[in-house]
Amino acid sequence: MGEACLRRRVAVVGGGIGGLTAAGLLAREGHEVTLFEGSASLGGKAQAVTVDGVTLDTGPTLLTLPDLVRGTFERLDALDLLPPLTELQTQCAYRFAGGSTFTAFKDLERTVASADGVSPGEGAGLRRFFEEAEAIWKAAGEPYLEAPxxxxxxFMGRVARRGIGAVLAGMRLSSLHGLAAKHLRTPELRQYVGRFATYTGASPYEASAAFALIPHIERAMGVHHVRGGVGALVEALGCAVRRLGVTVHLKTKARFERTESGYRVGVGSDVAGFDSVVVNADPLESLRRGDESLALSGYVLLLEVDGRPSLPHHAVLFGGDYRREFDELFRGELASDPTVYFCHPSASDDTMAPPGRAGLFVMVNAPALPVGEARAEVEARAWERHGVRVQEQMFEKLFAHYPELRGRVRVLGTRSPVDLAAQGAPGGSIYGFLPHGKFGPFRRPRIRGNTPGLFYAGGGTHPGGGVPLVMLSGRFAAELASEHLRRRA
Structure with a gap:
């Protein structure tokens, strides 16, 4: 591409990471690209805030698949803009209700030894789990990410090229919890494995064992921190697309409609014609699937800490009854004993807070808001009460595990399902589509829209959530749009 006679006009509606990636790649091919973002900043759910010098991401807090991230910036001719990525040798610390602890390291042998510390022999079980998770990655994960x-x-054609063993392995898959129970005896290590279902807003008791590829990816390819936070990555992407000539309109909530020759996109009467549209928004409603069950939402506390506590970069503080926790959440209730996750970026990055202070991103899972404007309004009012209760639970668990924090924290801000819904997430759901069931991942909304020249990008479509996969969705959307535009030439 890139020849003047093939130059086409493309609109990107939504400036999240997927939309930015698609916009940049299409501009790199020589198309005239205009990006419309309804809010005052780019990034979608990947936002960051700075309060009194303390910077915290309010969305994603880590990176996996670093080669995919670097590859995206390379495709955008923007490696010079990519912030440094730091691989964490201590990936995450886990604390359990019974008092035991477990730590996942980059080094598998250290991780196995930590599992043996939970219960002798669990290290061997965890090693077997990782071996099966790697097989799942090779059999299903790699072909799932190879193409839209x-x-x-x-998809099965790509799987079959890996041999009949890959096909048979896929047919045997159970739930993620079932896979954990196959290899691990203790509820603690089963909780550790089950936790990765929440990367898709799902329950480990209902999500496919295919999601074991997530802990494999973390073990094999590492957990990374972006210097300056994921917000710095978004800023770099914004610079990259503008440098490629993308026209960016902020505070512009554009709508699009199909015409005989393409699409009209804009606000009110201020519309223009485009040959193709990439929509960086959850596609469920547009695809008439708005009545489907939604993935989990979350409640976030942003905290300032006096001093530099000796906390890990990432930690998970588990509730005592994991099955009950997910049963409550998917009944639409707050968890009675929630699992708490926190990110302490100053543990690895001094630029995230001034000397003598630190920031904490603290999160619990929460049910998505009911679908329907009237019910959602009631829930929005209810969250004024829910927020007080959830904060009490979060502080209680945080101080129980890390008593040195007591009296040293100040709330900088909060994010509730209501806030996420205001950003455009359906029901405040972080991931939108709920991939429950053995074949749940394959029911995810596709990138190709229901009219010619319309494509979707973002965590709500293939291949799923998380910064690298959202970048990949943007790349796939750009490739499909380019193919469509070439056929029209």
């Missing part, structure tokens, strides 16, 4: 998911036939 356009149906089972194409």
């Amino acid at each position: 998911f356009e149906g089972m036939a194409g």
